[in-house]
Amino acid sequence: MGMKEEMMDDAIDDAMGDEEDEEESDAAVSQRLCDYVCDLLLEESNVQPVSTPVTVCGDIHGQGDFVDRGYYSLETFTYLLALKAKWPDRITLLRGNHESRQITQVYGFYDECQTKYGNANAWRYCTKVFDMLTVAALIDEQILCVHGGLSPDIKTLDQIRTIERNQEIPHKGAFCDLVWSDPEDVDTWAISPRGAGWLFGAKVTNEFVHINNLKLICRAHQLVHEGYKFMFDEKLVTVWSAPNYCYRCGNIASIMVFKDVNTREPKLFRAVPDSERVIPPRTTTPYFL
Numbered sequence: 082m083g084m085k086e087e088m089m090d091d092a093i094d095d096a097m098g099d100e101e102d103e104e105e106s107d108a109a110v111s112q113r114l115c116d117y118v119c120d121l122l123l124e125e126s127n128v129q130p131v132s133t134p135v136t137v138c139g140d141i142h143g144q145g146d147f148v149d150r151g152y153y154s155l156e157t158f159t160y161l162l163a164l165k166a167k168w169p170d171r172i173t174l175l176r177g178n179h180e181s182r183q184i185t186q187v188y189g190f191y192d193e194c195q196t197k198y199g200n201a202n203a204w205r206y207c208t209k210v211f212d213m214l215t216v217a218a219l220i221d222e223q224i225l226c227v228h229g230g231l232s233p234d235i236k237t238l239d240q241i242r243t244i245e246r247n248q249e250i251p252h253k254g255a256f257c258d259l260v261w262s263d264p265e266d267v268d269t270w271a272i273s274p275r276g277a278g279w280l281f282g283a284k285v286t287n288e289f290v291h292i293n294n295l296k297l298i299c300r301a302h303q304l305v306h307e308g309y310k311f312m313f314d315e316k317l318v319t320v321w322s323a324p325n326y327c328y329r330c331g332n333i334a335s336i337m338v339f340k341d342v343n344t345r346e347p348k349l350f351r352a353v354p355d356s357e358r359v360i361p362p363r364t365t366t367p368y369f370l
Contacts, residue, residue: 108202111159115206118162121169122213127242129173129215130222137226137337139301139309139320140177142327148179148190148207150327155193158207176214177228177302178260178277181250212247216259223296223342230300231281231289232258233270238293252277263303264312264319283313290316296342308335308349325352 141147147161148154164172178184185191185204194204218226219238234255235241244256251257261278264286265271271280286298298317305321312319324334335347 108198111203112206114159114162114166115210118165118210119213121165122174122210122215125173125215127215127244127246128217128219128225128238131173131218131220131226133221133339133341135220135339137220137299137320137339139322139335140304142179142323147174147177148185150188151323154190155197155203155207162210173218174214175218175226175228176211176216176246176250176260178250180211180214180260182208182211183249212249214246216244216246216256217241220299220339221342223294224299224339225293225295225297226299227259228300229258229260229278229302230262230264231279231285231298232262233279234258236289236292260302264300264317283316286313286316299337304330304332305335306330306332308333309337309347320347324350328352 141157142150142154147158151157161172161174165174179188179190185208190207191201191204194207195201197203216227217238220226225238232255235258240255241259244259246256250260258278261273261275263273263275263278263280265280265282267280267282269282269285271282273280289295290298297315299320300317301320301322303319303321304323304326305319308321310319311317318337320335320337321332322334322336324332326332333349333351335349338346338348340346
């Protein structure tokens, strides 16, 4: 092992450890970790192949989309980066609508970095990683994972593969739709109340699944009080992994475990009780659901 690899291993261990370091050391670890993971992500496809067995997680929002609305977005994302750096072939990180500069400046991540470090450097390092995150994963060539949903501009997986992802998420178009769209009881397409992406229905989903020889579309992006929800004759599932969302919704969360493409099992869990949760002693951004 060379000196560079040894230094990176030390940085990963620091990021995953429990010991408190000085702020300057933390910032240096954060920068090194982000740069290292960016190099790893450069090698990944827009539709990253993944093999079973695999566990699919939805939004976690700093309780641990990776960031915003939670007290520990920076720690959560740093830990995920450390996992990616240590086991790059065993964890796949997908970009969601909150992995953007504009959204994180409104919903808490930017302010959290400012509060914890006194500057926005850690936020800048992380946003560089955001731009490199892949937008979809394909499990055993039959289960498509995206954060949001489908797009009227995308009919095939090959069209996802041609998207230029190394950028801020656009306000409209295919890239935007993949991280913002939602399934709904509509005929085909409808305008989304979110102001970005689309609402798409069963017909659209069935056509996309058929054209691309898929069994299932697995996505997140929407709070599900029961932790997960199947729709459209079980051609689509929403997985939500942030329990007691925003520390007030009282919802159950889930992860979806795939032994193979035909064998899936949701694992449900609740939030840590308030009496056991550590809330940072600082002013937090007033988040909106």
